[in-house]
Amino acid sequence: MLEIRDLSAGVDGKEILKGLNLSVQAGEVHAIMGPNGSGKSTLAQVLAGRGEYAVTSGTVTFNGVSLLELKPEERARAGIFLAFQYPVEIPGVNSTVFLKAAFNECRKARGETELDAVEFLALVKKKTNLLELDPALLSRAVNEGFSGGEKKRNEIFQMAVLEPKLAILDETDSGLDIDALKIVSRGVNKLRRPDNATLVITHYQRLLNYIVPDHVHVLVHGRIVKSGGKELALELEQRGYDWILEGAAANGKP
């Protein structure tokens, strides 16, 4: 489904991703872990099409199309969804109006008919139930004045509405209380299907107890230096990253 080859990207001439490789198949959950500043969010933003990051080399293929040629909205319509580490507040833009526009633009792009207000509200109701999201939030401006946890939950709620093929969750667990973490994880699991995939960026093994990954990767200094099964996350939890950094250095990698 997603094939990242030798991806390098940076900002203002500073290289952040340095030849990253990753391959994700439909139906899989991949976790990406790594120290602060290693480039995890950058990878997520580059995949979503954030213009500030310049891709200097490499290719990304998503279901057969070259992702890097597409505008952010085209990627979204093709089924990429990024749950932001820091969702932005957008005063003056109503949450429901925004989400309906997004939803219908995606449907239109896929040649499906748009939902009218009544149909859309029914869908929204179903998904707010799934994520136990307070519907009152949706009458407010996008993320404006939302608590940290509400913002994160709102991201997953949007994902539930848009039903992407590839969801990239950038530290969705940070800021969620224990109960919220369970609810959100349950929501993510419910949305799993054989034809979609999830990329989970996290610092904590705890999330991976709920959203169980098929593969765990360690991202250090802009590249993936170690991959393994879900037990790798446990090992990282116990040992930290030093042993990997040393190993990477011993292998002659930066």
Added chain:
Amino acid sequence: MMDTLTQTDREPATAPFLAGELGPGPAWLQSLREQARTRLGEIGFPTTEQEEWRFTNMAPLRQWPLHAAEAGARQVGPADIEPFRLAGNGYCLVFVDGRFRPELSTLPGPGAALRAGNLRAQWDGDGRELQPHLARYADEKANFFTALNTASFEDGAFVSVPAKAVVEQPVQLLYLAASERPGAAVHARNLIVAHQGSSVKIIETYASLTSAPHLTNAVTELALGLEARVEHCKLQNENERAFHIAAVQAAQSRNSHWLSHSIATGARLARNQIQTWLVEEGAEAILNGLYLARGEQLIDHHTVVDHAQPRCESHEFYYGIMAGRSHGVFNGKIFVRQDAQKTNAKQTNRNLVLSEQALINTKPQLEIFADDVKCTHGATVGQLNDEALFYLRSRGIGAGLARRMLIRAFANDAVERITLAPVRAQLEQLLTEWFESLDTSLSSHDR
């Protein structure tokens, strides 16, 4: 813009026009006009050397073949009026090229809760109701165009709301420029008197039916009696070759409440003076404004809130959106006089600049002579938030729509403050059209 204005047309018409030919009326009015004409000479035609006109160059006006707008240059019927009507079941006073058109207007009958008609009918009568108010509030001492208006105006609207009358349906003053001949000028003059405890909503619309350059020089005076409540919404959407100059001056008695909106989207050059004078204790004013400029437009707001007495409140919110090579000017003056203790005055001016060539000059001016007061002001100038734009696009919303949503969001608070639903609806439509006109010029950096 000047290409349609030929050399031969120029001097003969322009000079006397700007010299303040006296308009009609009885002796008391004539003496006001004489005074105003004297002031014209003292003030002189504004130049950019003067602080008040630093960014707004009126000099091109002197090159225009200005002439008093002629009657009946173009047939105007109900169908022409319809798109501008916003008063619903309320009243609408129509002026075409400055001339009152009762047959196109919807006027209150004898039993109605308020009186509304043209000024001329008043001064042709005993003029008793005009005399205490007309030309008593507008600032002629400093403003050339206000003095010019007083000397010259031929007619305008008069609205009088009796004590305790609460009028739900709005009254619209609709000024349409219909002349095809370049340089037609109108001095529009309006007087609104809301007596003690009354409540009224006024919509003042300025628009063009042709694309010929024309001049509007409007002055509106509002007198708010004890505890009176007035919502006043000025909508200016004249053609983009017009010059529009306007002064709105309120005088507020004790515990009165004035909600003022200035929505300015039209004209090549627009200068709005929106001013209130808080003459007695406990008066409150809310000044709300939205200006949208594109192309070569210049839209200038000079506001004055004059706190003369204790315990008055003023809240001012002006929002500007500048595209193309346009120029916005905002100057917000707040006076707090020595007696005006416990004043609470707030001023906010926010600007969204959509192109690198667009320009905004914003300046707060606070002159505070009392010590126990709360005054705050703030001005911002910014661009569309890239992060927000990316967020919307990352959900599948196209760049054009995402941008429009954010621009619309910027204007949101200004729109929401208007309580008149038909005005909001028209504004919504106007915003949509405005955004569509921008789309092509904005879509260059879509990656």
